[in-house]
Amino acid sequence: MFALKYKPDPGLEFLQFCSHEEINELSDILISTGGSSVELSTNSEYIKNKENLSKCWPIVAAELQKFGGNTISNIARIGEGVLYDEIVNDLCLSFEIASQNLSITEKEDEILLKSLSDSFCIKHALKLFNERADQTAGNPGNQTVFMECIRRNSFLAYEVSLEFMDIIKKFAESHESKMKKLWANDTRIPILAPIYAGPLFEILRKKADPAFRVTIPAIIHIAYLRRKKLKANIL
């Protein structure tokens, strides 16, 4: 087995600003979804910093890069990862999103929007959005206008990513048995539930490549963290 090695990656550098809890959630997603391919849980640096994972964020990022490499080359466990942008491009391709000329943040927005297009999710997101429409960008009225608002407003994108996590979490809670059936071998349902439920449920099922199980929830979580950091400012 190759040692995890982080490739300097503009798309993931911001993880250095994340707290232990935030990195822990990301590593839980990788460990829970990665099955036997996961190296993170046995990595000495990871184990050493288990109580303060913000110190070893590059190792967690390297694990994601490795899974991204799997989806692209389909060669498992070669130890060499790919940049986050490539992982996102791969998912955009799978979602039929035209990602050329888009920045990483814009690509993530499109992925979030694509996921939101599920009828259950959009209904709830629209309801929440309309409730606060007066304080934001006016009443969006319908789905198309709503999505355009998100594209134009990074703060709104953050709000949506927050709501998105919340909505799918609630969905997961009400569909726990379905979740457990799908992931019968996984004992770490709680952290996975928000990610695997709702709109991504069908998408995940359709994807042949098992590495998508890892990269899709990880990308959604990273998109959420990125918006959280942009909203808060580092200094």
Next chain:
Amino acid sequence: MTRDVIFAIDWNEVPAEIVEALNSGRAGIFNGVARSTENYKIMKHMPFKPVQMDSIQDLAQVAQQGQALAGAVQMTVAISTAVTVGAVVLCTAYLASKLRELDSKIQRLDARLHGQNLIFYAEKAATYFAAVEATRELISTAELVEENRDLVGQSLSRLSGQRHETMAFLGNLCHLFDHLPDEDRGMALDFFHASLDFVPKAVLVESQAAYRLERFRLGDHVRKSAQRSYEECLLEYRSWGNGLLNKLTRGEASRSNPQVLLDRLSEAKSLINNDCNRILLTTTI
């Protein structure tokens, strides 16, 4: 390690009505005397007690000791902190040691950017800080002030102009960061952090010099004016820093670009969140 004895307010000996007046803002402490903030009339000579300080290098530690000497009320905590920290700045070799640090940063910057405008202004800032230390010496005892009131007055008029020049330079320096090569930017940032951290102490000396001459309105004006410039400068810096870091968060920065700031992130955060500096700019002693 140097051990210094400074004088801190003995809150146990302060009458309740004075504490109440200080807390409500009806009174402030000027030269160790509680005076009405409305007409600067004397309300009470504050009681002091000697306190031994283990270190004069870290004002945050000193501030904590100051806070421990105060009661639980917010304003007395601020006053106690300001008095303790102020005493260290005014009565010990703290400023001189900071001045040496600053001087070495300017020399390093000078070696890289010799002959450029940046150095011209950096040296002006250094002159200001040296003048602050000279003024501190002048006001270190009541006897010195009494004997040299004219010199203190001259220092005051000189310091005011130099302070404005320095603050303007530090504000402009934020805009220059992006135009400097990485190595020079690192040195410029070090200089900026050290200088801006020095400013509240310098303003304390300047305002105290005014108070020692019983020019209370002038002292108050210096503090308030400097506080505005200081906060504006910090805001500029924050905005520049966050712009750079947000670029990195959005995945749009090359690795080397924000690295200089990332290497100094804890210094930047401690400067921006330095309550001790804010207390020095807002509280009279």
